[in-house]
Amino acid sequence: MASAPRIAVGGILTECNDFGGVPIDLEAFERFELRRGDEVLGARSGVMGGMLDALSGRGATAAPLLFGSTSPGGPVTTECYEALRRELLDRLRAVGPVDGVLLALHGAAVAETVDDVEGDLLERVRGLVGPEVRVVATLDLHAHVTGEMVRFADGLLGWETYPHVDTYTTGRRGADLLLDAVSGSVRPCMALAKVPVLTGAVNGSTEGDGPFATLMRRAKALEARPGVLSTSMFLVNPFLDRPGMGSGGLVITDGDPDTARREAAALAAEYWERRHDLEPEMSSPRDAVRAGLGIEGGPVLLLETADACGGGAAGDGVACVAALIELAPDAPSMAPVVDPDAAAACHAAGAGAPVDLRLGHRVDPRWGEPVEISGVVETLGAGRFAYRGGIWEGTVGEMGPTAVVRAGGLRILVSTHPTYEWQGEQFESVGLDADGAKFVVVKNPMNYRIAYPGARAAIVVDSPGPTPASCRALPYVRMARPFFPFDDDIKGLQPEVFASSE
Ligand SMILES: [Zn+2]
Structure with missing residues (x-):
């Protein structure tokens, strides 16, 4: 190519939950990015930083469109998605x-009203260009x-790590x-293969020797082969309820469709062989607190994964809070609860004031x-x-009006908006320190590993919510059986x- 390539860049990046959480609207994107x-x-x-650095590093010109990202939630509202899509496509037309x-x-x-936002977006982008x-x-x-995503894109590349610490480098790889x-130096040829396995993320780490780590390493090893351009492993977000969901691999070769298909x-x-290893062990909230009391020192992490804002939940669950109040009321503990009404009541009462709250399950009852x-009300x-670090390095997260409420030994971070949990930034921002705590309630299935590396123990709690550690508790309607974990064996499964059509 004679002149510098001109590349349109943009995107919409968020994750949705069909079983709970707050619908994602335009304000949610504006609040985030x-x-x-x-x-x-x-x-x-x-x-996006990685994409832009790689483009400029190779002398390409970026033609910017629109880029929105926000903390996960319920399905994106029709109004919001149509507005973002329209603007992205209008800008793509306008850049020439x-x-x-x-x-x-x-x-x-x-x-x-759209089952597959990314497929829809890629189809329309393809239609334009x-x-x-x-x-x-x-x-x-x-x-x-x-x-649809495979059909309308030339290449799809997934993050390589969970916790997601490689978003920048994946942007560069893309x-x-x-x-x-x-430039014509490669001819991407892509195949995606899926099996109907829906599991929570507790055993989905790409570090150590867990099942997903092993699968990811196996996929990544293929990239050393001549003619293999990129490989990805996908552990499908199991908190959607849409047709055709599954987990598996995606392989991009240089003009070799047979290898792409075979390896994917x-x-x-x-x-499919590792499906059982991906299912978690869980304890009831009360059993988890009792087990924690039997462990010397702290912090003991209570993983209330069913209420993970990072999986789209509202963050307003109180299963662990209730168990702590009942069984360990004086233990120094900390827990996050999203409850806009309670946060407003605390602000009305003022710092230092006593409050009686009905807390939790008011966003997603x-x-x-x-x-x-x-x-x-402490603060x-x-x-x-x-x-x-991570997906949103440097991005400002907004919990909205917050309060720290102290009840016995328990300090509750009451916030207005759900926010993705990464390295414990929310607790730190209000002066709560996990080091002095006996129990810390954590509402994510994975990132606690980087947030609290010194934790004495981490116990996966089985509580109600739209992002549970095992999908057995979720009432799927649109995702058709058979699929694991509901169906352990599927006769003749391929x-x-x-x-891609090449
Ligand atoms: Zn993810």
Whole structure:
């Protein structure tokens, strides 16, 4: 190519939950990250930072579109998705002819009226730029990758790590693959293979020797082979309820469809073999507190994974709070609860004031009853904090008006908005220190590992909620049986394969 390639960049990055949580609206993106036009070029970290650095490093020109990301929640509202999509496509039209399109997506976003946001977006982008312009997208490894996404993209690349510490480098990898394809030095040929396995994320770490770590290493080893351009492993976000969900592998080769198909199918078959290892061991909240009391020192982490804001839950569960009040009322403990009404009541009462609260399950009442708390408002705040590292390095998260309420030994961080948990930034921002705590209630299945490396123990709690450690508790309607964990054996099962048409 004679002149510098011109690459349109943009994306919509969020993850959805069909069983609970607060619907994602435009305000949720505005509160988190919504960059329009040239503002996209200001991204310095995360996936977009990696894309931009790689493009400029190779002399390509970025034509910025729109990039929005936000903490997971219920399905994106129709109004919000249509507004973001319209603006992204309008900007793509307005930037004129490009040599390639590079999109930072999640893969497990749905809208109220769209089952497959990323497939829809890729189809429309493809419709605008035509079949000759190369289109590459990056995805979360929890993506619900569909045949449409494979059909309308030239390349799809997932994060390689969980916890997700490689978003920047995956952004770079996506840009490199796209530029190689644009220059004609490679001809990406993609195959996705899935098996119907839906599991929670507790055993999904890519570190150590767990089942998903082993699968990921097996997939990544293929990249050393000549002609293999990229491999991804996907542990599908199991908190969607859409047709055709599954987990497996995606392989991109240089013009070799047979190898792509064969290796992707082999990865998916291996995934099926490891399905039982991905299921968690769990304790009831009360058993978890009792077990923690039997452990010397702290902190003991109570993993209330069913209420993970990072999986789209409302964060308003109180199962562990109730168990702590009943069984360990004086133990120094800390717990997060999203409850806008309680946060407002605390702000009205003022710092130092006693409060009686009915706390929890007021945002998403489907999953439990509030708990009665008599305590004292210790501190009040505006709820802003900055993420350190990961997907949102440097991005300001907004919990909205917050309060720390003390009841016996328990300090509860009451916030207004749900926010993705990463390294304990929320607790730190209100002065709560896990080091002095006996119990810390953690509402994520994985990132606690980087947030609390010194924890004495981490106990997975079996509580009601839309993001449980095992999917057995979820009332799927649209995801058709048979699938694991409901169906342990499926006669004649073969991985489902979707391949690019080349
Ligand atoms: Zn993820």
